[in-house]
Amino acid sequence: MSTRAGTVTNHARDLARKANIAVQRRTWGRRVNSWDHADSPGLDRVVEAVLDRVPQGRLGTVVDIGAGTGRLTLPLAERSERTIAVDVSAAMLDRLSERAAVSGLSTVETSATPAEQLDFEAGSVDLVVSNYALHHLRDADKAALVKAAAQWLKPGGLIVIGDMMFGRGGSSRDREIIAGKALAMLRKGPAGWWRIAKNAGRFLFRVQERPVSPETWVSMLRSAGLTDVVSTPVVAEAAVVSGRRPEGA
Ligand SMILES: C[S@@+](CC[C@H](N)C(=O)[O-])C[C@H]1O[C@@H](n2cnc3c(N)ncnc32)[C@H](O)[C@@H]1O
Numbered sequence: 001m002s003t004r005a006g007t008v009t010n011h012a013r014d015l016a017r018k019a020n021i022a023v024q025r026r027t028w029g030r031r032v033n034s035w036d037h038a039d040s041p042g043l044d045r046v047v048e049a050v051l052d053r054v055p056q057g058r059l060g061t062v063v064d065i066g067a068g069t070g071r072l073t074l075p076l077a078e079r080s081e082r083t084i085a086v087d088v089s090a091a092m093l094d095r096l097s098e099r100a101a102v103s104g105l106s107t108v109e110t111s112a113t114p115a116e117q118l119d120f121e122a123g124s125v126d127l128v129v130s131n132y133a134l135h136h137l138r139d140a141d142k143a144a145l146v147k148a149a150a151q152w153l154k155p156g157g158l159i160v161i162g163d164m165m166f167g168r169g170g171s172s173r174d175r176e177i178i179a180g181k182a183l184a185m186l187r188k189g190p191a192g193w194w195r196i197a198k199n200a201g202r203f204l205f206r207v208q209e210r211p212v213s214p215e216t217w218v219s220m221l222r223s224a225g226l227t228d229v230v231s232t233p234v235v236a237e238a239a240v241v242s243g244r245r246p247e248g249a
Contacts, residue, residue: 017141021088021114023208024136028068028089036069036095042235043132047071049234050131050162053242060126063152065115065145066133070096070108072162076129077105087133088114116141120152128152128159132238135163135211142212143220150224153245159226165239167213174213177237217241225249 028035050072059080064073067085069092077083077100087093090112100108111118115137128149134142149159167174214231218241221229226243233239 013140017116017138020136020138020141020208021116024114025088027208028087029091032069032089032091032095035092042238043071046162046234046238046240047131049232049240050129050160051075053160053230053232053240054127054129054158060154061124062127062129063120063125063149065118065128065130065149066136067096067110068092068131068133070099072129072131073108074099074103074105076127077108078103080107080127082109083107084109084111086111086113086115086118088112115145118145118148122151123154125149125152126154126157128157129161131162132164134161135165135209137210139210139212142210143223146220146226147224150221150226150243150245155245155247155249157245158242159221159244160240160242161217162234162238162240163217164209164211164237165214165217165241166211166237167216171213180236211237214239214241 054076057079059076061082061084062073062076062080063084063086064076065086067073067087070085073083073085073096083105085093085096085108087096087110093110093112097108097110100106115134134145137145146159153159166177169175169178214233217239218229218231221241221243224243225246227246229241229243231239231241
């Protein structure tokens with residue numbers, strides 16, 4: 001039975017979700033060039049770690065969530081039958097399509113859909129991947145997405161998530177990562193101090209950046225009914241978590 005309090009809570013959640021989607025779309029729409037040209041050895045290592053977790057050989061249908069300009073999508077598209085790049089920002093996907101065309105990749109489709117509203121037919125996808133995107137989702141939306149993705153997968157299908165993964169200081173690993181980030185910014189002088197203030201606000205109030213720990217991701221994947229759930233640290237702040245839809249499920 002729905003209560004008035006329940007309806008108000010759901011309404012507030014919907015509004016918060018819509019507001020986040022609008023902020024992400026606007027923010028990333030402006031960052032296409034800077035992100036496309038970002039030169040980060042740490043980020044490259046996370047992409048490699050995600051790709052390492054993907055089975056060798058030909059792939060069927062692949063979905064990349066928060067695909068950006070295709071850092072992960074394009075290498076996968078070289079060996080998949082169908083690759084669907086999903087992103088909240090159409091501007092990011094336009095650049096991804098240009099890059100796919102330059103590389104002669106004809107199997108890439110794009111979908112400018114927020115991850116929170118994504119839907120695929122049950123049992124239709126072989127591989128779901130995501131790199132450095134899902135920390136932008138609200139925590140309840142992360143869990144809902146993992147649950148939905150577990151249904152899209154064919155039996156035996158795989159989900160692999162690479163992302164910044166740490167909590168808000170509850171563990172010594174969290175504290176090391178947060179201190180490391182602060183130190184790196186401090187060393188940049190006044191511009192870095194401003195970034196510390198901005199990022200502290202974002203992390204503290206969970207606006208735009210909402211990382212959760214590898215353990216939380218593991219627990220979300222297990223709760224969605226996935227098996228063989230594995231978490232591997234990659235660089236200081238980042239880890240890769242994967243899980244498989246059981247055969248016969
Ligand atoms: C840090 S970039 C990572 C892009 C790409 N995966 C990569 O590794 O280069 C984050 C991406 O997530 C996308 N994004 C943020 N919020 C999203 C949402 N709610 N649904 C879908 N994509 C989202 C952004 O538009 C952006 O392209």
